[in-house]
Amino acid sequence: xxxxxxxxxxxxxxxxxxxxxxxxxxxxxxxxxxxxxxxxxxxxxxxxxxxxxxxxxxxxxxxxxxxxxxxxxxxxxxxxxxxxxxxxxxxxxxxxxxxxxxxxxxxxxxxxxxxxxxxxxxxxxxxxxxxxxxxxxxxxxxxxxxxxxxxxxxxxxxxxxxxxxxxxxxxxxxxxxx
Numbered sequence: 001x002x003x004x005x006x007x008x009x010x011x012x013x014x015x016x017x018x019x020x021x022x023x024x025x026x027x028x029x030x031x032x033x034x035x036x037x038x039x040x041x042x043x044x045x046x047x048x049x050x051x052x053x054x055x056x057x058x059x060x061x062x063x064x065x066x067x068x069x070x071x072x073x074x075x076x077x078x079x080x081x082x083x084x085x086x087x088x089x090x091x092x093x094x095x096x097x098x099x100x101x102x103x104x105x106x107x108x109x110x111x112x113x114x115x116x117x118x119x120x121x122x123x124x125x126x127x128x129x130x131x132x133x134x135x136x137x138x139x140x141x142x143x144x145x146x147x148x149x150x151x152x153x154x155x156x157x158x159x160x161x162x163x164x165x166x167x168x169x170x171x172x173x174x175x176x177x178x
């Protein structure tokens with residue numbers, strides 16, 4: 001009898017773990033924006049467990065959504081903020097003024113396992129997207145600038161890495177470089 005109870009308990013625990021993993025995977029795959037919403041976004045991807053992978057969406061309504069996509073970020077899961085309407089305006093203007101939404105030229109010397117910065121802008125159901133690789137010498141500067149602008153303007157640096165020494169070298173904004 002004890003053996004059957006123990007076997008049932010183990011089976012139930014495994015089943016619960018499987019459903020939790022499936023729910024977490026579904027949550028990670030959910031889009032952070034709905035069709036028709038106006039937003040700008042940044043997704044840092046492609047470095048596995050060597051650096052933080054995350055997404056930041058800033059909506060014209062002032063809502064912000066942050067999602068951690070690996071274990072290297074300080075904050076795990078999805079985080080929401082409000083009051084970011086002016087940040088949306090500044091970042092959207094930066095993306096347009098700097099040509100960041102225009103796909104870069106070909107990468108001739110791509111390093112493997114280098115993170116990429118994917119920027120998107122959705123305005124009146126029109127989507128623009130560009131991918132900038134930190135592994136390409138001709139794209140590295142723009143990729144870093146895009147990450148700096150999104151992270152610094154939104155104040156999400158603590159949610160990505162809360163060691164201030166890590167961010168000191170990145171603590172500049174595009175406005176100071178005009």
